[in-house]
Amino acid sequence: MKVEQIYTGCLAQGAYYIVSEKEAVIIDPLRETKPYLDRLEKDEVKLKYIFETHFHADFVSGHVDLSRKTGAPIIYGPTATPHFEAIIATDGQIFEVGKVKIKVLHTPGHTMESSTFLLIDENEKENAIFSGDTLFLGDVGRPDLAQKAGSITQEDLAGILYESLQQKIIPLPDDILVYPAHGAGSACGKNMQKETVDTLGNQKKTNYALNQPNKEAFIAEVLDGLAPPPKYFGMNVAMNKGGYEDFDSILEKGKQPLSPEEFENVAEDSGALILDTRSAAHFHKGYVPNSINIGLKGDFAPWVGAMIVDVAQPILLVTEVGAEEESITRLARVGFDHVIGYLQGGFESWEKSGKEIDKVKRISAETFAEEFSEKSVVLDVRKPSEYEAEHVNEAFSKPLVEINDWALTINPNEHFYVHCAGGYRSMIAASILNSRGIRNFTEIEGGFSKIKETKVPKSNFVCQSKI
Known part of the structure; x- marks a missing residue:
C-alpha cells in the first residue's frame, strides 16, 4: 500500500493518491489532471475510484475531468446531489481497492454532504482518515458556508459538526493518521497548524475544537472570529456540483498569443480585465495601464478569487515570458476559466511598441x-x-x-x-x-x-x- 499526499501550497490544499496492488484511488484532486495521469502510468495501475469529501468552495476539483479521462466513478458521501453521474455512498459503505478498504463516514457540519474516508489496510487495521474539511490539524471546517436562509443556520451546522466529531471521529484509535484537505493559509478554517499530517491522538490533545466541554461551548468557539468567506466560494461550489468545461479546452483558449496592437484591441472590444501576474518588483516599474497586479509567486489563486470574484469575467494576461500556461492553470484551479489571450513577449513587447505605460510610486x-x-x-x-x-x-x-x-x-x-x-x-x-x-x-x-x-x-x- 502506498499513500501519497499531493500538497499545493498556494491553495494550502491536499489531494491524496492511494495505491494497493494494481488499483488506485484519488481523493479531492485538483483541476489539472496530468499529474495524476502521469502517476497512474508510471505506477502501471488503474484508477478505480475518485473520492470527493464534499463540494469544495475554495477550489474547483478535477473530479469531472479525471472521471471522463479514466472512466473511474466519482464517489460522494450521503445527501450529495451532483448534476453529473456519481456514486452516492451510504454511511459505513466500504469500497475495496486492491488489498485495502476505504470506509465512508458521513460527517456533516462543514457541509451536509461532508464525509471522512477511513483507510483500512491489508491487515484490517484502521490506518488513516482523509478528513476533508471536517477535521483540520488544529481546527475544524468552518460551519457557515452551507447555511440556508430561513432553514439552517451556522449555529445549526456547528452543532451538527460537533455530533459528527463526537460520534464518528473521536472514537477512532489515537494512532490513526489524519490527512486533512487543507492546512495553514486556507480560508476554510481560522486556526490551522502548518503541519499537513498528524495522529488523531495528538489532535485530541492539541486541537481546541476537540477539547470543548460541551456542544454549546463548541459552537461558540468554532464560530468566534470567523472572517466573512471569500465571495467567489459560492461560484466554485456551483462548478463542483454542476460540472464545468474540460480543462484542456480552457488551456487551449487561454494560450492565444496577442501582439501589443491585438492585445489593446481585444481589451477595448471585450471589456476584459487585464491581469498582470509578474512580481511587484517588476510591476511597479511599468505596466499596461489599468492592469491589476496579482503576483504568481504568492497566494495567487485565493487573491484572484477574492479580488476578481466573478468567475465569468474575461481575462487578458500579462506574464513573465514562459509563465502563461502556469497562470492559466492556476486561474482555472479557482474557476476562472475565461482567459482569452496573453500579451506575446510579455510587458517588454508592450514597452517596445511605444504604447502608453503606467507605474506605481x-x-x-x-x-x-x-x-x-x-x-x-x-x-x-x-x-x-x-x-x-x-x-x-x-x-x-x-x-x-x-x-x-x-x-x-x-x-x-x-x-x-x-x-x-x-x-x-x-x-x-x-x-x-x-x-x-x-x-x-x-x-x-x-x-x-x-x-x-x-x-x-x-x-x-x-x-x-x-x-
Whole structure:
C-alpha cells in the first residue's frame, strides 16, 4: 500500500493518491489532471475510484475531468446531489481497492454532504482518515458556508459538526493518521497548524475544537472570529456540483498569443480585465495601464478569487515570458476559466511598441522613515489580526479584501502611504487604486517587515495567537 499526499501550497490544499496492488484511488484532486495521469502510468495501475469529501468552495476539483479521462466513478458521501453521474455512498459503505478498504463516514457540519474516508489496510487495521474539511490539524471546517436562509443556520451546522466529531471521529484509535484537505493559509478554517499530517491522538490533545466541554461551548468557539468567506466560494461550489468545461479546452483558449496592437484591441472590444501576474518588483516599474497586479509567486489563486470574484469575467494576461500556461492553470484551479489571450513577449513587447505605460510610486522603508511625520497618513492593508498585533502608530487598518468599500472614502487631495506585510498585497491594492484614478499615494517596498527595522513609531507588539 502506498499513500501519497499531493500538497499545493498556494491553495494550502491536499489531494491524496492511494495505491494497493494494481488499483488506485484519488481523493479531492485538483483541476489539472496530468499529474495524476502521469502517476497512474508510471505506477502501471488503474484508477478505480475518485473520492470527493464534499463540494469544495475554495477550489474547483478535477473530479469531472479525471472521471471522463479514466472512466473511474466519482464517489460522494450521503445527501450529495451532483448534476453529473456519481456514486452516492451510504454511511459505513466500504469500497475495496486492491488489498485495502476505504470506509465512508458521513460527517456533516462543514457541509451536509461532508464525509471522512477511513483507510483500512491489508491487515484490517484502521490506518488513516482523509478528513476533508471536517477535521483540520488544529481546527475544524468552518460551519457557515452551507447555511440556508430561513432553514439552517451556522449555529445549526456547528452543532451538527460537533455530533459528527463526537460520534464518528473521536472514537477512532489515537494512532490513526489524519490527512486533512487543507492546512495553514486556507480560508476554510481560522486556526490551522502548518503541519499537513498528524495522529488523531495528538489532535485530541492539541486541537481546541476537540477539547470543548460541551456542544454549546463548541459552537461558540468554532464560530468566534470567523472572517466573512471569500465571495467567489459560492461560484466554485456551483462548478463542483454542476460540472464545468474540460480543462484542456480552457488551456487551449487561454494560450492565444496577442501582439501589443491585438492585445489593446481585444481589451477595448471585450471589456476584459487585464491581469498582470509578474512580481511587484517588476510591476511597479511599468505596466499596461489599468492592469491589476496579482503576483504568481504568492497566494495567487485565493487573491484572484477574492479580488476578481466573478468567475465569468474575461481575462487578458500579462506574464513573465514562459509563465502563461502556469497562470492559466492556476486561474482555472479557482474557476476562472475565461482567459482569452496573453500579451506575446510579455510587458517588454508592450514597452517596445511605444504604447502608453503606467507605474506605481514605490519607496523603501528607509525612505518612508525619513519622510514620515505625525501628519503622515498611512493605510495598512494587512488583515485586522496582523494590524492589531503591531502597526505604525496612527495608521489606519484598511484590509485589502475590503478595498471596494474603503477606496470610496479616500480624499484624492490628501497624500497617503500604503503597505502590507511584505509588498505583495500592497501592490495589489496599488494597482486597483491606480485603475480607479486614485493616484496620490506611495507604496512601501518590503511592507511592515521592513518598516519594523526603522525608527518609525509603532504600537506595542501583541502575539497574534492572543488576539
